[in-house]
Amino acid sequence: MLTIKGVSYHVSSNRCLFDNVSLKIDNEIVGLSGNSGIGKTTLAKLIARIIPLETGSIHVEKSDAKSNPIQLIWQHPEQAVNPKWRIKRILLEAGEIDSDLLKKCGIKKDWLTRFPHQLSGGELQRVCIARCLISKPRVIIADEITTMLDGLSQVDIWELLIIYVKQNKVPMLVISHDEALLNRICDRMINFQKIVDLEKK
Amino acid sequence: MLWKGTIGMTQGLIIKNLSLYHKYEKMTLVNNVSLSIAPSEIVAVVGASGSGKSLLAHSILHLLPEEIEQNCEMLWNGETVNQHNIPQLRGKKIALIPQTIDALDPFLKVGKYLLTLMKGKNKQHRLHKIWSSLGLDIDWLAYFPFELSGGMARRVLIASALVQNPNLILADEPTPGVDADTLSGVLAPFNQMKQEGKSVLFITHDFFAALKVADRIAVMDNGEIIEVSPVSFFAGDGEKLKHTYTKALWQALPQNCFVNNWR
Numbered sequence: 001m002l003t004i005k006g007v008s009y010h011v012s013s014n015r016c017l018f019d020n021v022s023l024k025i026d027n028e029i030v031g032l033s034g035n036s037g038i039g040k041t042t043l044a045k046l047i048a049r050i051i052p053l054e055t056g057s058i059h060v061e062k063s064d065a066k067s068n069p070i071q072l073i074w075q076h077p078e079q080a081v082n083p084k085w086r087i088k089r090i091l092l093e094a095g096e097i098d099s100d101l102l103k104k105c106g107i108k109k110d111w112l113t114r115f116p117h118q119l120s121g122g123e124l125q126r127v128c129i130a131r132c133l134i135s136k137p138r139v140i141i142a143d144e145i146t147t148m149l150d151g152l153s154q155v156d157i158w159e160l161l162i163i164y165v166k167q168n169k170v171p172m173l174v175i176s177h178d179e180a181l182l183n184r185i186c187d188r189m190i191n192f193q194k195i196v197d198l199e200k201k
Numbered sequence: 202m203l204w205k206g207t208i209g210m211t212q213g214l215i216i217k218n219l220s221l222y223h224k225y226e227k228m229t230l231v232n233n234v235s236l237s238i239a240p241s242e243i244v245a246v247v248g249a250s251g252s253g254k255s256l257l258a259h260s261i262l263h264l265l266p267e268e269i270e271q272n273c274e275m276l277w278n279g280e281t282v283n284q285h286n287i288p289q290l291r292g293k294k295i296a297l298i299p300q301t302i303d304a305l306d307p308f309l310k311v312g313k314y315l316l317t318l319m320k321g322k323n324k325q326h327r328l329h330k331i332w333s334s335l336g337l338d339i340d341w342l343a344y345f346p347f348e349l350s351g352g353m354a355r356r357v358l359i360a361s362a363l364v365q366n367p368n369l370i371l372a373d374e375p376t377p378g379v380d381a382d383t384l385s386g387v388l389a390p391f392n393q394m395k396q397e398g399k400s401v402l403f404i405t406h407d408f409f410a411a412l413k414v415a416d417r418i419a420v421m422d423n424g425e426i427i428e429v430s431p432v433s434f435f436a437g438d439g440e441k442l443k444h445t446y447t448k449a450l451w452q453a454l455p456q457n458c459f460v461n462n463w464r
Contacts, residue, residue, distance in 0.1 A: 036352020122250020147377030151453035
């Protein structure tokens with residue numbers, strides 16, 4: 001379970017992106033939609049503790065994992081990997097490489113010796129998804145993760161993530177503009193605009 | 202037939218037998234690709250990630266790294282395009298919408314950066330017009346690239362091509378991260394270009410965006426174009442589509458069956 005209480009974010013001292021946002025996600029897949037620029041990605045980064053919290057709190061079940069139990073898969077994979085590391089090292093950072101998992105993610109063996117710039121956007125995103133699963137996360141936040149993938153890869157990736165979260169009872173927050181996709185995979189949906197407006201009232 | 206539409210075509214872009222070969226990896230990346238884009242035409246390119254779609258756009262502008270060997274015959278308005286005369290077309294007649302915000306200057310506010318790409322008079326006025334037509338707020342001109350959200354960044358990248366006032370835009374995945382409300386605003390300039398006799402190569406994974414603006418859709422798999430079909434073929438279960446891969450790609454969409462029939 002993931003509990004978010006009273007989280008706010010200020011871009012500058014007089015510009016507030018959102019204020020006092022609270023959310024509770026059980027072991028379910030929750031879709032988060034809303035117009036661009038209203039702070040969905042910022043909220044995702046706050047939950048994953050990539051941006052330090054200003055106010056409020058975030059609770060997640062205890063885990064013995066070495067890495068961050070809340071794993072964020074980024075919208076732009078090229079910003080989420082060290083450009084100087086080969087793919088193998090990028091994956092090893094999360095834990096032991098499971099070749100079966102790599103196969104399921106559609107990662108070819110010869111990619112392991114390449115650098116990030118030698119893979120296409122969609123290929124690099126698969127690496128990031130594999131890295132997330134290798135670290136055995138307790139919460140997954142997927143921020144527009146499959147927009148750069150073709151339909152067939154999209155089906156494969158979501159199948160893989162859904163099996164992981166259902167088997168391991170892990171909450172997953174899916175941020176996307178693709179309503180049809182959210183309708184397919186999510187247990188319930190939240191419109192970010194609405195929860196922000198609610199707090200403003 | 203890929204070649205049918207191009208017989209007698211003198212205007213627009215014609216690519217004949219494009220092959221790309223990686224010298225060090227000893228690997229063929231793109232094999233024998235032929236495609237034409239006529240004036241007032243929008244051609245979408247879809248296909249698996251890594252199938253060579255972005256390479257196609259970059260090879261048209263001769264932007265590929267040295268380790269990739271490029272072989273093809275390319276004609277722009279009837280004249281041969283090669284690495285010697287491409288600088289006269291690049292950013293002038295043919296502009297690229299890049300895939301990532303890495304293409305923006307991280308140290309320049311986006312408004313200032315876009316002005317550097319523009320030529321002629323009334324730059325500020327023209328920029329504001331394009332900027333607001335994309336549904337962007339004038340205040341955002343003063344943002345640095347890192348301050349942009351995903352959806353804003355896409356539109357700034359589109360603006361970066363539009364300000365160059367080209368005759369052909371190579372749009373490399375311009376729509377991910379753009380919400381449904383903004384999508385029509387993002388696609389409007391492409392329709393506008395079409396009406397002005399200009400053309401767009403629209404590389405995308407978003408079939409529904411492609412269906413809204415494109416005339417034809419080319420499907421790439423494994424470095425080859427396996428099918429070019431009119432948008433009307435992409436309907437229902439895809440029974441009019443020729444190739445089984447294209448059918449599987451169509452059926453995999455969440456709006457359709459959301460299954461992978463290609464495994």
